[in-house]
Amino acid sequence: MADPTPLTRPFRTDQVLRALDAVDSGSVTRAEWAVVRQVRSELTRQERGPAARVDVHAGIAASSHARRDPLRAAGVGHATFSGGAALSLYLGPVVFVSHPYFDTRLKYDPDWYGKKDRVIAGRFDAAYISAQFTHADLFFGTLDRNWGPSAVQGLLLSDSPYGPDHFALSIGTTGVKLEGFATQLNDLTDSTGAAVHRYMVQHRFWIRPPGRWTFGLWEGSVLSGVGRQLEPWFLNFASLGFLAQLNTGTNVNSFLGFDVQRQGKVTLFAQGLLDDIQVDKTSATDQKPASYGLTLGAQGRVPHSAAAWTLFYTRVTNLTYRNEDNFQTPIYFGLGTGRNFSDYDQTSLKLSFMPLPAVLVQPEITLLRQGEGDLHLPHPPVSAYPSTPAFLAGIVERTLRLAAGAHAAYGRWDLSADGGVHLISNAAHVSGASQTRWVGSIQLTWRTKKEGRIP
Numbered sequence: 001m002a003d004p005t006p007l008t009r010p011f012r013t014d015q016v017l018r019a020l021d022a023v024d025s026g027s028v029t030r031a032e033w034a035v036v037r038q039v040r041s042e043l044t045r046q047e048r049g050p051a052a053r054v055d056v057h058a059g060i061a062a063s064s065h066a067r068r069d070p071l072r073a074a075g076v077g078h079a080t081f082s083g084g085a086a087l088s089l090y091l092g093p094v095v096f097v098s099h100p101y102f103d104t105r106l107k108y109d110p111d112w113y114g115k116k117d118r119v120i121a122g123r124f125d126a127a128y129i130s131a132q133f134t135h136a137d138l139f140f141g142t143l144d145r146n147w148g149p150s151a152v153q154g155l156l157l158s159d160s161p162y163g164p165d166h167f168a169l170s171i172g173t174t175g176v177k178l179e180g181f182a183t184q185l186n187d188l189t190d191s192t193g194a195a196v197h198r199y200m201v202q203h204r205f206w207i208r209p210p211g212r213w214t215f216g217l218w219e220g221s222v223l224s225g226v227g228r229q230l231e232p233w234f235l236n237f238a239s240l241g242f243l244a245q246l247n248t249g250t251n252v253n254s255f256l257g258f259d260v261q262r263q264g265k266v267t268l269f270a271q272g273l274l275d276d277i278q279v280d281k282t283s284a285t286d287q288k289p290a291s292y293g294l295t296l297g298a299q300g301r302v303p304h305s306a307a308a309w310t311l312f313y314t315r316v317t318n319l320t321y322r323n324e325d326n327f328q329t330p331i332y333f334g335l336g337t338g339r340n341f342s343d344y345d346q347t348s349l350k351l352s353f354m355p356l357p358a359v360l361v362q363p364e365i366t367l368l369r370q371g372e373g374d375l376h377l378p379h380p381p382v383s384a385y386p387s388t389p390a391f392l393a394g395i396v397e398r399t400l401r402l403a404a405g406a407h408a409a410y411g412r413w414d415l416s417a418d419g420g421v422h423l424i425s426n427a428a429h430v431s432g433a434s435q436t437r438w439v440g441s442i443q444l445t446w447r448t449k450k451e452g453r454i455p
Contacts, residue, residue, distance in 0.1 A: 001019050001020065001022070001023050001036075002019055002022065002263065003019075003150070003261075003263065004016060004018060004019040006150075006208065006214040006261045006263065007147065007148055007149065007150075007206065007214055007216050007259040007260075007261055007269075008146075008147065008179075008206070009144075009145065009146040009150055010143065010144065010145065010146075012132065012137075013043050016039070016043060017040065017043055017044065020036055020039060020040050021040075023036050028306070029306040029354065030357065031306070031354040031356065031357040031358070031359075032306060032354060034357045034358065035354070035357075035358065038358070038409075045090065045451070046451050047090075047451055047452065047453050049453060049454075050089075050090065050091050050092070050453065050454035051089075051090045051451060051452065051453055051454060052087065052088065052089050052090070052451070052452055052453075052454050053087075053088045053090075053449060053450070053451040053452075054085060054086070054087055054088075054449065054450050054451075055085065055086040055088075055099075055447065055448075055449045056083075056084075056085045056086075056447070056448050056449070057082075057083065057084055057085075057101075057445055057446065057447045057448075058081075058082070058083035058445070058446050059081065059082050059083070059443055059444055059445035059446065060079070060080070060081050060082075060443070060444055061079070061080050061081070061082070061105065061441065061442065061443035061444070062077070062078070062079045062080070062441065062442055062443075063077045063078070063080070063105070063440070063441035063442075064077040064438065064439045064440050064441065065077050065439055065441075066078070066105055066108035066109045066110065067109055067110060067111060068109070068111070070401075070403070070418055070420070070439050070440075070441065071346075071366060071368060071399070071401055071422075072340075072341070073422070073437070073439045074110050075108045075109055075110045076108050077108075078104070078105070078108055080103065080104040080105040081103075081104055082101060082102060082103035082104065082105070083101060083102060084099060084100055084101025084102065084122075084125070085099070085100070085101075086098070086099035086125075086126070087099070089454070091454075093131055093132050093133055094129065094130070094131050094132075095129070095130045095131075095132060096128075096129050097126050097127065097128055097130075097141075097143075098124070098126075098127050099124060099125045099126045099127065100122060100123075100124050100125075100127075101122060101123070101124075101125055102120045102121065102122035103120075103121065103122065104119075104120050104121065106121035106122070106123065107120075107121045111162070111334070111335055111340070112162060113162065113333035113334055113335075114162075123162060123163070124142055124163065125163070126141070126142060126143045126144075126163075127141050127142050128140060128141020128142060128143050129141060135171065135172060135173060136169075136170065136171045137168075137169070137170040137171075138168075138169060139166075139167065139168040139169070139170075140165075140166075140167050140168075141165060141166075142163040142164065142165045142166070143163070144159035144163065145157055145158075145159070145168070145181070146158045146159060147179075147202070147204060147216065147218065147259065148216075148259050148271040148295065149259070149261060149269035149270070149271055149295060149297060149312070151269070151297055151299060151310050151312055152295055152297065152312050152314055152348075153338065153339060154271065154338050155257060155271055155272075155273040155293040155295065155316070155338045155339060156202065156218075156220050156255055156257060156273060156330060156337060156338040157181060157202060157220075157337060157338055158337070158338050158339070160335050160336050160337065160338060160339060160340045161332040161333070161335040161336070161337055162332075162333070162335065164183045164184075164185070164332045164337070165183065165184075166181055166182060166183035167180075167181075167182045167183070168180065168181050168182075169237055172206070174208065175207065175208050175209065175210075176206070176207050176208075177204075177205075177206040177207075178203075178204075178205055178206075178237060178238070179203070179204040179205075179206060179237075180201070180202070180203050180204075180237030181200075181201070181202040181203075182199070182200070182201045182202075182230070182235055183199070183200050183332075184197070184198070184199050184230070185198035185199060185200055185222070185330075185331065185332050185337075186198070186332060186333045188224075188327055190226065190327075194226045195226065196224050196225065196226055196228075196327045197224065197225060197226070197227070197228050197229070198222065198223065198224040198327060198328070199222070199223045199224075199228075199230045199234075200220065200221065200222050200223075200330055200337060201220070201221045201223075201230070201234045201235060201241060202218060202219065202220040202221075203218060203219050203220075203237055203240070203241065204216050204217065204218035204259075205217045205218070206259075212262050212263045212264055213260070213261070213262050213263075214259075214260070214261045214262075214263070215258070215259065215260050216258065216259035216260070217257075217258055217259075218256075218257050218258070218259070219240060219241055219242055219254065219255060219256050219257070220241075220254070220255040220257070220330065221234050221241035221242075221245070221252045221253070221254055221255075222252060222253040222255075222323070222328045222329065222330050223250075223251075223252045223328065224325060224327035224328045225251075225327075231244075231248070231250065233248060234252070241254065242254050242256070251325065251328075252328065253323040253325065253328035253329070253330075255273060255274065255275055255330075256273075256274045257271065257272055257273040257274065257293075258270075258271065258272050259271050265300055265301070266298055266299070266300040267298065267299045267300065268297075268298050269295075269296075269297050269298070269299070269312075270294075270295060270296050270297070271293075271294070271295040272292070272293070272294050272295075273292055273293035273294070273320070273338075274292050275291040275292055275293070275319070275320050275321065276288060276290070276291045276319070277290045277291070277292065284382050284383075284385065285382055285385075287382075287385040287386050288319070288382075288385045288388075289317070289318060289319055289385065289388050289389065289390035289391075290317065290390050291317050291318070291319040291320040291321075291322070291390075292317055292320060293314075293315065293316045293317070293320055293338075293339070294314065294315050295312060295313070295314040295315075296312065296313050296314075297310065297311055297312025297313065297314075298310075298311050298312075299311075302351070302353075305353070306353060306354065307351055307352065307353035308351070308352050308353070309349070309350065309351050309352075310348075310349070310350045310351075310352075311348070311349050311350075312347075312348055313345065313346070313347045314345065314346050315344070315345040315346075315391070316339050316341065316342045316343065316344060316345075317342065317343065317373075317390055317391045318342065318343040318371060318373035318388065318389055318390055318391055318392075318393050319342075319373070319379070319380075319388070319390075320342050320375065321336060321338075321339075321342055321375040322342075322375055322377070322378075322379045323379055324379050325379075326378050326379055329375065331375065331376070334376070336375055339375075340375075341370070341374075341375070342373055342374060342375040343370065343371035343372065343373025343374065343391065343392060343393055344368065344369060344370040344371060344392075345368075345369050345391075345392075346366060346367070346368045346369075347366065347367045348364065348365070348366040348367075349364070349365045349366075350362060350363070350364045350365075351363050351364075358408060358409045358410060359406065359407070359408045360406065360407045360408075361404065361405070361406050362404065362405040362406070362407075363403070363404040363405075364401065364402075364403045364404065364405070364420070365400075365401070365402060366399075366400070366401040366403075367398070367399070367400055367401075368398070368399040368400075368401065369392060369396050369397070369398050370396065370397045370398075370399070371389070371391065371392035371393040371394055371396050372393045372394030372395065372429050373389075373392075373393045373394075394429060395426050395429040395430065395431050396426060396429075397424065397425070397426045397427060397428065397429050398424070398425045398426060399422050399423070399424050400422070400423040400424075401420055401421075401422050401423075402420050402421050402423075403418065403419060403420020403421070403439075404418075404419065404420065405417065405418040405419075406418075412446055412447050412448055413444070413445070413446055413447075414443075414444070414445040414446075414447065415442075415443070415444050415445075416442070416443050416445075417440070417441065417442040417443070418439075418440060418441050418442075419438075419439070419440030419441070420438075420439060420440070421436060421437070421438055421439075422435075422436070422437040422438075422439060423436055424436070424437060
């Protein structure tokens with residue numbers, strides 16, 4: 001199936017349905033065609049005009065860790081239970097979604113910033129109002145987003161944080177779009193005890209000319225200050241925040257980036273982020289190490305089989321995301337808005353295939369190198385620039401992950417599992433220390449839905 005929105009997640013339902021309608025049943029296996037039919041059935045609305053849909057789910061799980069990402073497994077593992085209900089209202093071009101849920105796993109997740117001292121913990125997985133027109137989308141609320149290749153988290157905007165409420169705008173056609181994203185990050189406190197307000201704005205120009213290529217050029221701005229409000233010249237999605245900073249003399253942390261993808265039998269993709277690179281080398285401040293992020297990868301089908309593969313390399317340097325003003329970092333309640341780690345690189349090879357209808361298996365090999373740099377650390381002083389490594393600072397921890405995941409669906413039931421071994425050298429950044437860690441999780445979920453007209 002062709003990607004209906006390259007370099008952008010999430011999908012809109014109508015975009016997925018159009019892509020599914022274009023799938024030729026003769027070009028896929030019987031198991032894959034069954035999935036196409038099932039997804040089409042789940043997404044197709046049965047009612048016309050104003051309608052409502054309720055999706056209810058409940059599940060039990062067990063895991064060796066509490067963090068969502070098994071590669072960065074952390075937190076004490078537990079047997080957990082969860083449940084929730086999503087209400088969707090379809091009112092012409094307006095869509096209303098509210099999906100509260102509880103999950104006892106959140107109590108042990110080191111990344112979850114919310115309340116943890118009760119029997120259960122909960123949040124909204126999605127809660128938004130969206131107006132969707134032919135050439136414009138307006139959005140306010142919370143929903144996971146990813147700008148960049150879909151196989152890996154975006155460098156500045158991804159599902160890493162737990163759902164910041166935001167305003168989003170998209171104007172254009174299926175070939176050219178102008179996109180904007182604006183949110184308020186959590187307040188921090190300065191040395192006097194004053195609350196420092198923080199905001200983030202991102203703009204992207206997305207173009208998909210006839211043929212196989214898709215491109216994106218984007219910028220991001222992180223603003224902060226005691227009593228500071230989000231200035232309108234940064235919120236203006238038709239202008240450039242970088243230029244507004246220069247012309248207004250205001251202080252922000254600016255980012256520039258690009259996305260690119262070429263669709264084909266082998267799909268190629270890349271993303272780059274430029275945080276701070278010094279061209280001149282004449283003063284002490286010019287000695288600051290380069291800070292950037294990069295992703296390169298490819299996807300395709302395994303010849304003479306129904307399996308698919310994904311290979312990617314991604315890197316984030318030591319000082320990426322950090323700034324001389326320590327309040328101007330793209331971090332939301334302790335989680336990076338793009339990546340939650342810096343000073344690392346990762347190489348991953350993943351396969352996916354369906355041995356049986358409604359059963360997906362995904363083996364994986366990943367090599368992770370993690371330096372001692374951390375985007376949560378304060379920015380180094382100018383005097384420390386010459387001794388600050390640009391990449392892989394200190395003792396480098398190396399993790400080789402050998403794992404496999406599986407997902408099976410039968411009627412209203414979903415069963416998913418993930419397990420593997422992490423072979424770690426220089427564990428915890430101690431030279432010569434080694435560790436073998438087994439990680440795994442399993443989850444059983446029951447789902448049902450009901451759709452009806454709104455009088």
